[in-house]
Amino acid sequence: MIQSMTGYGKTVVAYKEKKINVEIKSLNSKSLDISTRIAPLYREKEIDIRQQLSKALNRGKIDFSIWIEKELSADMTPINAAVVESYSSQIKQIAASTGLPEPTDWFQTLLQLPDVTTKNDIEILDDEEWNVALSAIEEAIQNLVDFRIQEGNALRKKFIEKLDNIENLMKSIEPYEKSRVEKIRARIIEGLSQIPDVEYDKNRLEQELIYYIEKLDISEEKQRLTNHLKYFRETMEEDLPNGKKLGFIAQEMGREINTTGSKSNHAEMQNIVVKMKDELEQIKEQVLNVM
Numbered sequence: 001m002i003q004s005m006t007g008y009g010k011t012v013v014a015y016k017e018k019k020i021n022v023e024i025k026s027l028n029s030k031s032l033d034i035s036t037r038i039a040p041l042y043r044e045k046e047i048d049i050r051q052q053l054s055k056a057l058n059r060g061k062i063d064f065s066i067w068i069e070k071e072l073s074a075d076m077t078p079i080n081a082a083v084v085e086s087y088s089s090q091i092k093q094i095a096a097s098t099g100l101p102e103p104t105d106w107f108q109t110l111l112q113l114p115d116v117t118t119k120n121d122i123e124i125l126d127d128e129e130w131n132v133a134l135s136a137i138e139e140a141i142q143n144l145v146d147f148r149i150q151e152g153n154a155l156r157k158k159f160i161e162k163l164d165n166i167e168n169l170m171k172s173i174e175p176y177e178k179s180r181v182e183k184i185r186a187r188i189i190e191g192l193s194q195i196p197d198v199e200y201d202k203n204r205l206e207q208e209l210i211y212y213i214e215k216l217d218i219s220e221e222k223q224r225l226t227n228h229l230k231y232f233r234e235t236m237e238e239d240l241p242n243g244k245k246l247g248f249i250a251q252e253m254g255r256e257i258n259t260t261g262s263k264s265n266h267a268e269m270q271n272i273v274v275k276m277k278d279e280l281e282q283i284k285e286q287v288l289n290v291m
Contacts, residue, residue, distance in 0.1 A: 002159075002236050003291045004151030005029065005060035005243070009144030013136045019069040020133050022140040024053075026148070028289045029061040037065040041123050042133060049137060056141045058241050059291045066133065079111075087113050148291065155286055156236055163229050165279045166253070169272050170222060173260070177218070180266045184216075185209055216263050225256040243290035250284050 005028040013020050034053055038046055053062055088106070095102045103109040188209065232249045235242050257280060261273035 001149070001240075002152040002156055002242060002246075003145075003148040003240055004155055004289050005148070005291045006151055006289055007060075007144040007147040009140040009142070009147060011136045011140040011143065013132055013139075015129055015132045017070060020136050021065075021067050021069060022133075022136045023065045024140050024144045025063040026057065026144055027061040027063075029059065032057065032059050032062070034062045034064065037067070039067045041068065041125050042066055042130075044125065045130065045133075048134075052134075052137060052141065056145065059243070066137065083113075152290070155290060158286060159232070159236060159283060162279045162283045163232060166257075166276050167226075167229055169276045169279070170225060173218075173222075173264075173269055173272050176266050176269045180216075180264075180269065184213065184265070216265055218260050218263050221256045221260045221263070225253060225260070228253045228256065241291045243287060246290055247284070247287045250280065250287055254280055254284075 005026055007026040008024070010021075010023045012022075032054060034050055036046060036049065038049065042049075049064065049066075053064060091109075092102065094100065228249055232246060232253070235245050235249060238245075254277075257273060257276050261270060261277075264270050264273060
């Protein structure tokens with residue numbers, strides 16, 4: 001089954017006073033291209049994260065983000081009560097011994113003193129938290145893969161529609177093939193009859209006509225195009241990744257359609273070939289998004 005390279009997955013999990021957010025976006029690319037934005041606490045695990053993404057996603061331009069949201073109470077800077085009490089006691093003693101007035105706004109005075117408010121920003125990642133974060137990453141990856149499969153199913157339906165259209169257009173050429181030969185024969189004979197006093201070997205003319213008509217024969221092109229259409233359908237059902245292979249098959253289909261057009265020598269046949277090219281072009285555009 002085919003998958004699209006376009007996808008999106010997001011997961012939010014709670015761990016103690018934190019929310020761990022994981023978001024993954026994917027776009028089409030010729031190879032696997034991973035860019036990451038990782039919260040400082042998890043940065044030591046970047047290699048593990050990249051390995052997880054590479055293993056699961058195979059191909060595409062991947063934009064991975066993981067960040068932490070903390071509850072307000074957890075993000076507040078704590079006040080060191082013991083230090084505040086010590087400062088308060090010292091200020092009162094100094095005021096009593098020197099006769100200086102005590103502060104009118106104790107909080108403003110005390111909070112400006114050193115070490116009253118202290119915050120330890122150094123966090124150490126423990127195994128328990130990493131396991132929670134890893135499960136969030138795996139869930140986000142699975143959400144993205146599910147999105148890709150859904151998009152891939154839509155692409156598959158589109159491809160089948162376009163392949164059927166090309167097949168039907170190819171069959172619609174058949175009625176014009178025989179009439180085309182008769183018209184070419186009649187046009188050559190009419191041209192010769194308009195030249196006065198010209199004698200020609202009818203047997204030789206037949207031989208030349210057969211040679212010329214064989215050069216315009218499109219039986220081989222039709223057979224090869226039929227094989228390519230069948231191969232394209234079979235490849236869509238193969239294991240991933242198969243996007244590049246589908247692109248190569250589409251190129252071969254284009255060669256056969258172009259050759260058919262160059263050999264057609266018939267206005268209606270050329271119109272049909274143009275329609276076939278239009279259907280194939282839509283396939284080529286969408287194949288670029290297949291993983």
